[in-house]
Amino acid sequence: MSQRVKIWKPSHGVGWIKYEMSIAGDDIQFTDNFWLHEFVVSKDHPELAEEIIVEPEHIARLDLMSRILLQPARDYVVSTISILSGIRSWALNEAVDGSEDSDHLCGLAADITTGYPASTELIFDYLRKRKLDLIGQLILYRNDKGQAVFVHVSFPSRRHHGEVLYADTG
Ligand SMILES: [Zn+2]
Numbered sequence: 051m052s053q054r055v056k057i058w059k060p061s062h063g064v065g066w067i068k069y070e071m072s073i074a075g076d077d078i079q080f081t082d083n084f085w086l087h088e089f090v091v092s093k094d095h096p097e098l099a100e101e102i103i104v105e106p107e108h109i110a111r112l113d114l115m116s117r118i119l120l121q122p123a124r125d126y127v128v129s130t131i132s133i134l135s136g137i138r139s140w141a142l143n144e145a146v147d148g149s150e151d152s153d154h155l156c157g158l159a160a161d162i163t164t165g166y167p168a169s170t171e172l173i174f175d176y177l178r179k180r181k182l183d184l185i186g187q188l189i190l191y192r193n194d195k196g197q198a199v200f201v202h203v204s205f206p207s208r209r210h211h212g213e214v215l216y217a218d219t220g
Contacts (some may be wrong), residue, residue, distance in 0.1 A: 053122070064097075070129070078109060078113070080117065080141050082119070083120075083131070084116035084133075086109060088133045089108075089112050089137050089160065090136060091135065092135065092146070093134065094146065097104070099142060100135055102141070102142065104137060112157055115160060115203075116129075117204060118137045118162065118181075119185070120162065123176050123181075127164065127172050127173055127176070129169045130172065132162065132165060133161065133162055134161040134200055135160070135161040136159075137154065137161050138155055139155075140155065144202050151209075158205045158207065159203065159205070160203055161191075161200050162200060162201050163199065163200035167197035167199070168198075170198040170201060172188070173201055174188065174201045182214070184205070184206070185203055186204040186205050186207050186209070187202065187213045187215065188204075188213065188215070189201065189202040189214075189217045190217070192216065192218055195217050197220045200219075
């Protein structure tokens with residue numbers, strides 16, 4: 051069963067615009083290539099991912115993130131983007147050794163990868179050069195060979211705006 055929900059929202063410069071969300075069962079399609087369920091994941095702890103309670107504000111934030119950051123990045127690299135981590139519960143955040151005040155806890159961040167170093171680095175470069183003003187933290191995680199593994203991207207907050215960082219996955 052699928053339902054389309056029309057929402058009117060103000061948009062800078064063009065007045066009010068209408069956009070649609072598709073709701074199918076418990077899932078919501080944000081953009082052509084991003085769905086809500088993709089943000090409620092954990093490869094290492096699927097049982098904890100299943101227990102995540104998705105709040106309306108998570109949905110609003112990840113919908114916006116899909117529209118203004120992830121889908122444009124996906125269209126730019128022309129490659130499937132997988133979300134390794136989106137929304138985290140406290141239990142999941144602890145299990146993956148996330149920081150205590152992680153932006154993942156409030157649906158403000160996503161860890162993304164194409165699965166390939168070159169195109170993952172291309173996503174990082176695109177977001178850094180074209181979207182940094184819309185980003186809180188942009189972190190490129192690299193393996194011990196210096197290859198891009200995944201990118202953490204978050205929305206701006208009182209704590210972070212436009213920060214670019216590099217980290218090791220090891
Ligand atoms: Zn992250």
